[in-house]
Amino acid sequence: MIKNLCTLLIIALVYLSGCSVTYSFREGSIPSDIHSIAIRNFNNESGNGPPNLTQVFSETLRNFYQSNTRLNLVNNNADWELEGSIVGYSVTPVAPQAGELTGLNRLTVTVNARFTNNKDEEQSFEQPFNFYFDFEQNQTLTQVENEALNVIFNQIVLDIFNRSTSTW
Numbered sequence: 001m002i003k004n005l006c007t008l009l010i011i012a013l014v015y016l017s018g019c020s021v022t023y024s025f026r027e028g029s030i031p032s033d034i035h036s037i038a039i040r041n042f043n044n045e046s047g048n049g050p051p052n053l054t055q056v057f058s059e060t061l062r063n064f065y066q067s068n069t070r071l072n073l074v075n076n077n078a079d080w081e082l083e084g085s086i087v088g089y090s091v092t093p094v095a096p097q098a099g100e101l102t103g104l105n106r107l108t109v110t111v112n113a114r115f116t117n118n119k120d121e122e123q124s125f126e127q128p129f130n131f132y133f134d135f136e137q138n139q140t141l142t143q144v145e146n147e148a149l150n151v152i153f154n155q156i157v158l159d160i161f162n163r164s165t166s167t168w
Contacts, residue, residue, distance in 0.1 A: 029165040030069060033119055037071045038078035042111065048089035049109075050145065057086060057111065060153045064161060080164065084113040087128065091141055094134060107141065108132040109152045115164045125163065131155040 041058045061082065066073055071080070088110030095103035110130035117123040133148035135141075141148075 030071065031119070034079045034117075035072060036074045036078040037065055037069075037080040037082065038074055038076065039065065040081070040083035042083070043085045044089075045085045045087050046089040046110075049086065050149075053086060053089070053149075056149065057153050057156075061157050061160065064157045068161070079117070079119050081116040081118065082113060082160070082164070084111060084126075086110070087112045088130065093137075103137055104134045105137055105139075105141075106132050106134050107145075107148045107152070109149070109156065111156050111160075113160050113163075115160070127163070129156045129159045129163075131159075 039058065039062045042054050042061075044054045062073060065071060086109065088108060091105050091107050093104070094106045108130060109132075110128050112126070112128045114126040115124055131152045133144070133151050135144045135148065
């Protein structure tokens with residue numbers, strides 16, 4: 001009987017510790033006095049990319065915060081504000097092969113994000129975030145652009161989220 005009780009206790013502790021990790025991942029670093037966020041449309045200052053580039057990035061950012069936090073998305077008077085610009089969008093050759101052929105091309109996107117914490121100005125920041133997607137040289141950017149932007153934007157959004165919710 002004591003053996004069964006110990007086993008149940010261990011299972012309960014493992015389960016409860018797993019729950020707290022999940023909770024803290026989503027919003028454990030968002031202070032309890034923060035209730036709202038305003039995410040402005042990001043501008044495209046890179047001069048490149050598809051016409052809907054800024055809309056897709058801005059919506060990806062909004063959707064992430066709405067899905068992964070308890071924060072209300074508002075237009076004005078927010079506790080937190082996010083805004084910025086897409087400042088880089090370029091394709092460069094990587095992984096050269098014999099005869100100076102390129103084995104891969106790399107799409108790199110850079111986003112400059114400005115985060116304002118209206119409750120604690122010391123937590124505010126402005127910094128660039130970038131990520132890339134490699135694709136075969138026999139593929140065109142048009143063929144891979146949607147997939148590439150999905151991968152790139154998801155990583156940049158996660159990086160911005162982690163930076164905005166970290167207190168170290």
